[in-house]
Amino acid sequence: MYLRPRSLDEAVDALAIHGGRILAGGTDFYPALGDRPIAGNVIDISALDELAGISVGPNEVRIGARATWSSIASAPLPRAFDALKAAAREVGSLQIQNLGTIAGNLCNASPAADGIPPLLALDAEVELQSRSGHRRIPLAEFVTGYRKTVISPDEILTAVVVPRSIEGASAFLKLGARRYLVISIAMVAAIVETDSQGCVSQARIAVGACSAVAQRLRSLEEDLVGAPGRPGIGSSASLDHLASLSPIDDLRATADYRRNAALALVRRALEACVLET
Ligand SMILES: Cc1cc2nc3c(=O)[nH]c(=O)nc-3n(C[C@H](O)[C@H](O)[C@H](O)COP(=O)(O)OP(=O)(O)OC[C@H]3O[C@@H](n4cnc5c(N)ncnc54)[C@H](O)[C@@H]3O)c2cc1C
Structure with a gap:
């Protein structure tokens, strides 16, 4: 059964009564089917x-x-x-x-x-x-x-x-095998907030595609507090700060390459954040 409810109440009712999979843009839903037909009910929330x-x-x-x-x-x-x-x-x-x-x-x-x-x-x-x-x-x-x-x-x-309490300059950097339309080998998001002296008051850094679930780099975030928020900040990051990641070898990259790429992206993302402040 294919259902296209007109309100959230209708949608949750449909899901409770009939069950089924939710369809939004379909850009993950359809590729995941491969050659198989859709099995079960579809609740289209578009x-x-x-x-x-x-x-x-x-x-x-x-x-x-x-x-x-x-x-x-x-x-x-x-x-x-x-x-x-x-x-x-x-x-x-x-x-x-x-x-x-x-x-x-x-x-x-x-x-x-x-x-x-x-x-x-x-x-x-x-x-x-x-x-x-x-x-x-x-x-x-x-x-x-x-x-x-x-x-x-x-x-x-x-x-x-x-x-809304989260403030600061932010940057996202993604590395793939080509520049666009590509699955990430590694990607990094950073937000750096500085105080009135120009020192880091809070840093927030997350790395994706280097572990089953993207992770915040808490030890680096702590180490950065108080550091001058100016160019050169990226050198504060080391491979030790990425120790919690567990990158895999696959057709896109080796684990070692991923870890080193993630470090380079972290450093560049931090530099990009302080350039903007
Ligand atoms: C050619 C191509 C390139 C792509 N490139 C990238 C890329 O570079 N980076 C990237 O991150 N992704 C990429 N994607 C993946 C995809 O486009 C994104 O993940 C997109 O945000 C999925 O959103 P959607 O609305 O299409 O989800 P759908 O395909 O509709 O749904 C995906 C899953 O989420 C569930 N779902 C959707 N909405 C809800 C909801 N509101 N509540 C509960 N469950 C829900 C669905 O049931 C399904 O299991 C790419 C896909 C394609 C086909």
């Missing part, structure tokens, strides 16, 4: 306008689940979101950016999902709705493993929410 908006409030920024990468790239957002906007412009091609949604990227939970590192750096939370209620959990707890999340079969991800 008519749910209430999930498409992006709003900047006094305390938080809400990005609707159906916000496309194109709409995120063109939204007027605080500069701490520059990394997310840069990631949006690097997802696939313009056609993919026009269809692919933020929630689809998070729910698909690929280690190479470009949306995840910038949102981890922003301490984003996700809102989940089912017929029996509503819950909000940190993105860091939502994605739990290789293509695994804690979403229940009867839940719809309705929004990504980011606290």
Whole structure:
């Protein structure tokens, strides 16, 4: 059965009554089918306008689940979101950016999902709705493993929410085997906030495609506090700071190459953040 509900209430009812898979932009959904036909019910959420908006409030920024990468790239957002906007412009091609949604990227939970590192750096939370209620959990707890999340079969991800308290310049850098339309070998998002003396008051750095789930580099974030927020900051990062990553060898790169590439990207992302301050 194919259903295209007109409201969120209808959608959660349909999911509770009939079950099935949610279809948003379809840019992960259809390629994952390969040559197989669709099995089971499909709940197409593309008519749910209430999930498409992006709003900047006094305390938080809400990005609707159906916000496309194109709409995120063109939204007027605080500069701490520059990394997310840069990631949006690097997802696939313009056609993919026009269809692919933020929630689809998070729910698909690929280690190479470009949306995840910038949102981890922003301490984003996700809102989940089912017929029996509503819950909000940190993105860091939502994605739990290789293509695994804690979403229940009867839940719809309705929004990504980011606290307005996060400030600072931000950058996103992605390395692939070519410049565009490519799956990441490694990608890094960084947000660096400086105090009135120009020293780092808070750093937020996340690395993707180098472990089953993208990770924040907490030890580097701590070591950077108090460092001068000026060019040269990238040299503070070392391979020791990347010890929690567990990159794999695959057809795109060896684990060693990935680790070294991630370090180079971390250093460059930090430099990019202080150039802007
Ligand atoms: C040619 C090509 C290039 C690509 N390049 C990149 C790239 O460079 N970087 C990158 O990160 N990704 C890339 N992708 C993957 C994809 O475009 C993105 O992950 C996109 O954001 C997926 O969004 P979607 O709306 O199309 O999701 P869909 O395909 O509709 O859904 C993906 C999964 O999420 C679930 N889902 C979707 N929305 C919800 C919701 N609101 N609540 C609960 N579950 C939901 C679906 O059931 C499905 O399991 C590429 C894909 C293609 C085909």
